[in-house]
Amino acid sequence: MGRTLLSGLFYCPVIFIQWVLIVSSDLLQRFLFDNAAIRGEWVSLQESWQEVLNRRDYPAPIRRALGEMMGAAALLTATVKIDGRLVLQIRSQGPVSLMMVECTSDNTLRAFAQWDGELPEQAGLSSLTGEGTLAITIEVAGAKNPYQGVVNVQGDSIAETLESYFERSEQLATRIWLCANDHNVSGLFLQQLPSDEEGKEKAEEDWSRISQLAATITDEELLTLEVETLLHRLFHEEEVRLFDPTALAFACTCSRERVAETISMLGQEEAEDIIDAEGGIEVACEFCNEHYHFDKVDVAEIFTDNIASEGDPGTLH
Numbered sequence: 001m002g003r004t005l006l007s008g009l010f011y012c013p014v015i016f017i018q019w020v021l022i023v024s025s026d027l028l029q030r031f032l033f034d035n036a037a038i039r040g041e042w043v044s045l046q047e048s049w050q051e052v053l054n055r056r057d058y059p060a061p062i063r064r065a066l067g068e069m070m071g072a073a074a075l076l077t078a079t080v081k082i083d084g085r086l087v088l089q090i091r092s093q094g095p096v097s098l099m100m101v102e103c104t105s106d107n108t109l110r111a112f113a114q115w116d117g118e119l120p121e122q123a124g125l126s127s128l129t130g131e132g133t134l135a136i137t138i139e140v141a142g143a144k145n146p147y148q149g150v151v152n153v154q155g156d157s158i159a160e161t162l163e164s165y166f167e168r169s170e171q172l173a174t175r176i177w178l179c180a181n182d183h184n185v186s187g188l189f190l191q192q193l194p195s196d197e198e199g200k201e202k203a204e205e206d207w208s209r210i211s212q213l214a215a216t217i218t219d220e221e222l223l224t225l226e227v228e229t230l231l232h233r234l235f236h237e238e239e240v241r242l243f244d245p246t247a248l249a250f251a252c253t254c255s256r257e258r259v260a261e262t263i264s265m266l267g268q269e270e271a272e273d274i275i276d277a278e279g280g281i282e283v284a285c286e287f288c289n290e291h292y293h294f295d296k297v298d299v300a301e302i303f304t305d306n307i308a309s310e311g312d313p314g315t316l317h
């Protein structure tokens with residue numbers, strides 16, 4: 001009887017995990033080459049990408065760039081294996097002032113962009129951002145200071161910009177391919193693993209051969225092929241080992257409580273001034289476009305609650 005119970009407990013999560021993987025259209029697949037010190041990842045996003053597109057009417061060039069950033073964030077998060085979140089941000093003086101994507105270690109994604117005016121249909125990344133910078137921020141749960149790396153936007157693509165970041169910061173040869181259309185986002189990532197002096201020559205040969213094979217990929221193949229088919233098409237003469245795929249999903253962490261916290265940081269006087277002038281405080285989440293409204297009574301409650309909690313030093317909030 002004890003044994004039945006134990007095997008029952010063990011078996012349920014396995015079924016659950018498989019079920020999640022089968023139904024998800026958004027997957028990240030890590031892989032390794034058995035005969036070369038190179039790691040790889042492939043990502044495909046459909047539902048989470050549609051969630052982003054449904055929330056704002058982005059012009060076509062922003063859709064391409066933001067989609068590629070979303071694919072990149074998923075690929076990079078899988079390389080750092082942290083408990084926390086990774087944020088990619090492009091800031092610029094160009095027509096697109098901000099593009100931001102967040103991917104968490106819980107495998108959730110969210111993204112948004114801010115822009116001004118009309119954008120030509122075919123505008124490339126550099127004409128959206130001018131002399132923009134791309135920042136990679138990694139926040140680890142419990143750590144005081146986040147890690148941040150910054151690189152200038154290079155060439156005309158997110159992939160090229162990230163490749164130059166890796167070359168400078170990690171000195172690991174890295175290739176990234178990203179593609180986004182209105183239906184899905186896909187990405188492929190290859191990175192050379194560190195090798196010792198003796199293995200250097202073979203490692204260089206392996207990298208040269210495998211990255212050249214990967215470079216034959218087309219946008220069409222990246223967007224449409226299943227991972228097994230794609231890897232077979234590119235690397236059928238290599239030995240590729242696939243890990244279990246990870247399911248990804250759109251999620252936003254905004255809430256009425258968090259907005260109330262932000263209002264409390266304004267201070268009572270300023271919050272009441274806004275109420276007097278505007279009749280209420282209206283806050284929209286940039287990521288999910290959810291609107292939160294606070295009237296005079298709500299705001300009064302925020303500050304009454306604050307006073308109550310300040311008088312109770314024994315409670316942690």
Ligand SMILES: [Zn+2]
Nearest residue numbers: 252254285288
């Ligand atoms: Zn939100």
